[in-house]
Amino acid sequence: MTDIFELAGETFDSRLVLGTGGITSMETLDRTVRASGTQIVTVALRRVEASADAAMMQVLDRCGVRLLPNTAGCRTAREAVLTARLGREAFDTDWVKLEVIGDEHTLLPDAVELLDAAEQLVADGFRVFAYTTDDPILGRRLADAGCAAVMPLGSPIGSGLGIRNPHNIALLREAVRVPVVLDAGIGTASDAALAMELGCDAVLLASAVTRARDPERMALAMRQAVEAGRLARGAGRIPRRWHAEASTQFEGLPDL
Amino acid sequence: MRVNGTAVDVADGTTVAGLVAARTEGHGRVAVARNGDVVPRSTWETTTLAAGDVLEVLAPTAGG
Numbered sequence: 001m002t003d004i005f006e007l008a009g010e011t012f013d014s015r016l017v018l019g020t021g022g023i024t025s026m027e028t029l030d031r032t033v034r035a036s037g038t039q040i041v042t043v044a045l046r047r048v049e050a051s052a053d054a055a056m057m058q059v060l061d062r063c064g065v066r067l068l069p070n071t072a073g074c075r076t077a078r079e080a081v082l083t084a085r086l087g088r089e090a091f092d093t094d095w096v097k098l099e100v101i102g103d104e105h106t107l108l109p110d111a112v113e114l115l116d117a118a119e120q121l122v123a124d125g126f127r128v129f130a131y132t133t134d135d136p137i138l139g140r141r142l143a144d145a146g147c148a149a150v151m152p153l154g155s156p157i158g159s160g161l162g163i164r165n166p167h168n169i170a171l172l173r174e175a176v177r178v179p180v181v182l183d184a185g186i187g188t189a190s191d192a193a194l195a196m197e198l199g200c201d202a203v204l205l206a207s208a209v210t211r212a213r214d215p216e217r218m219a220l221a222m223r224q225a226v227e228a229g230r231l232a233r234g235a236g237r238i239p240r241r242w243h244a245e246a247s248t249q250f251e252g253l254p255d256l
Numbered sequence: 257m258r259v260n261g262t263a264v265d266v267a268d269g270t271t272v273a274g275l276v277a278a279r280t281e282g283h284g285r286v287a288v289a290r291n292g293d294v295v296p297r298s299t300w301e302t303t304t305l306a307a308g309d310v311l312e313v314l315a316p317t318a319g320g
Contacts, residue, residue: 019318019319019320020318020319020320021318021319021320022318022320023318029318042319042320043316043317043318043319044316044317044318044319045287045314045315045316045317046314046315046317047260047261047312047313047314047315048260048279048280048283048286048313048314048315049260050317051283051314051315051316051317052315052316052317052318054282054283054284054315056316056317056318057283057284057285057316070319070320072319072320082289082292082293082294085294086287086288086289086294086312086314087287089287089288089294089296089297090285090286090287090314090315090316091285091316092285157320158320184320204320205320206319206320207320210318
């Protein structure tokens with residue numbers, strides 16, 4: 001069964017986007033990316049003295065994944081726009097995962113700076129994937145600004161707390177026409193499945209895999225969870241009921 | 257001038273391309289900011305560093 005994921009004019013088979021943050025070795029990265037089946041991987045830029053070994057890019061190139069540079073760590077629209085432009089220069093792509101955080105304690109998005117940066121980057125020709133809160137109104141503003149995808153958090157980055165407000169994620173899904181990618185907070189496979197069941201088009205995660213005891217195995221779990229959640233969403237779950245409804249008929253029950 | 261947060265002396269006439277070559281061995285994907293603006297790769301050879309410049313020389317790293 002074909003189930004194509006369209007993102008910024010490109011098509012993908014996988015609906016799992018993998019972040020590389022927290023990966024412990026290049027061999028693990030290689031095995032994890034392959035196990036995840038992902039076709040899109042996020043990367044960052046840092047001062048060269050503090051950057052990853054050059055082998056990281058060789059591994060990702062060998063895996064054949066598309067790169068999605070992020071603006072992690074930026075706190076103002078100005079910083080994020082400059083970082084996005086540096087990412088475009090380094091990685092030769094106009095894709096950017098736009099991340100503008102409000103503080104280092106929560107790493108929650110700063111809505112005002114985020115929207116400002118999104119507008120500037122869209123005007124500059126970027127395909128903007130906006131990491132945002134789970135606020136459906138802000139999601140709509142970002143989509144209206146021309147973002148290629150809206151990426152609400154399930155819970156704070158790296159927290160592993162899962163999706164704290166499933167209702168908001170479902171509302172956000174209804175509020176925009178662009179792809180919605182659940183980004184941040186995923187702790188385990190059931191969280192990823194829930195994101196897809198809520199109608200998200202894809203899931204972006206890093207820590208849940210890279211910091212798992214066995215990243216390769218968790219990557220496979222996430223791959224299958226995303227696929228299962230997507231299938232369940234399409235299949236249509238049964239309504240929740242307050243009381244039981246027998247699955248075996250009562251008619252013809254013998255008098256014993 | 258400052259390069260990646262550290263005060264450094266650079267020979268007169270050094271270009272961005274020269275700075276990159278000296279600092280990013282092995283890295284294929286590099287970006288440079290000079291005084292708060294991107295220096296496009298196409299101008300690295302022709303952009304000469306000046307006293308007081310603030311430069312950031314960046315390379316890929318893992319990120320979420």
